[in-house]
Amino acid sequence: MSSILEKFSLNGKVAVVTGAARGLGQGMALALAEAGADIVAVDILPADDTKKQVEALGRKAITLAANLGDRAAIPQVIANARKQFAHLDVLVNCAGIIRREDFTKFSEKDWDDVMGINIDAVFFLSQAFVRDAIERNAPAKIINIASMLSFQGGIRVPSYTASKSAVQGLTRLMANELAAKGINVNAIAPGYMATDNTAPLRADEKRSAAILERIPAARWGTPDDLKGTAVFLASSASDYVNGYTIAVDGGWLAR
Numbered sequence: 663m664s665s666i667l668e669k670f671s672l673n674g675k676v677a678v679v680t681g682a683a684r685g686l687g688q689g690m691a692l693a694l695a696e697a698g699a700d701i702v703a704v705d706i707l708p709a710d711d712t713k714k715q716v717e718a719l720g721r722k723a724i725t726l727a728a729n730l731g732d733r734a735a736i737p738q739v740i741a742n743a744r745k746q747f748a749h750l751d752v753l754v755n756c757a758g759i760i761r762r763e764d765f766t767k768f769s770e771k772d773w774d775d776v777m778g779i780n781i782d783a784v785f786f787l788s789q790a791f792v793r794d795a796i797e798r799n800a801p802a803k804i805i806n807i808a809s810m811l812s813f814q815g816g817i818r819v820p821s822y823t824a825s826k827s828a829v830q831g832l833t834r835l836m837a838n839e840l841a842a843k844g845i846n847v848n849a850i851a852p853g854y855m856a857t858d859n860t861a862p863l864r865a866d867e868k869r870s871a872a873i874l875e876r877i878p879a880a881r882w883g884t885p886d887d888l889k890g891t892a893v894f895l896a897s898s899a900s901d902y903v904n905g906y907t908i909a910v911d912g913g914w915l916a917r
Contacts, residue, residue, distance in 0.1 A: 689885025837905030853911025
């Protein structure tokens with residue numbers, strides 16, 4: 663029987679991480695690499711820095727440039743990753759965008775752009791990943807990235823709230839259908855993190871102060887704060903965790 667620490671090891675695993683060029687996606691890619699996984703870093707932006715850092719940890723890494731807002735490009739992500747690796751074991755759906763505007767002024771384009779990346783790409787990329795896992799009759803892990811707005815309404819971000827609420831629901835649906843096939847599907851809901859997406863909030867002194875006042879930990883989160891949860895959900899330590907969304911929020915939802 664393996665020890666509990668051995669269950670957290672990702673040695674020999676390959677993880678596909680979207681949105682891996684920076685921010686939370688890069689942080690989770692590096693965490694999985696630290697735990698032993700090789701990394702497929704997917705992003706519309708250059709992910710060379712992530713590749714360099716993963717390789718510095720002694721792991722293999724490839725970068726795949728992909729516009730996940732283009733559905734036609736999604737199957738090629740998995741196909742191209744499989745050309746480089748014999749198996750894919752973990753998928754982290756982290757790529758996401760946000761648009762801010764009053765509800766009455768919110769445009770069709772801002773709605774479609776956000777939904778396309780934040781939920782459509784999660785579904786279709788997961789579908790391609792799962793088909794490959796089932797074809798190989800192999801266990802696998804999927805980690806979706808939800809949000810505080812999977813639980814709350816927010817303001818001035820209608821498509822983001824809708825998409826992240828959908829991520830939580832889709833995570834449950836996928837778990838219901840896939841758990842018996844040895845595929846665990848769970849989600850992480852980051853709290854208020856110091857990333858590009860929250861730059862406007864942090865720049866607004868009044869709004870930032872109001873947010874910090876509600877966080878029991880009294881600080882904005884960082885990519886490092888997601889590392890432990892990402893490794894747990896990617897590893898065999900979480901084999902009996904299915905369809906759950908774990909909030910990593912400094913206590914925000916507890917208030």
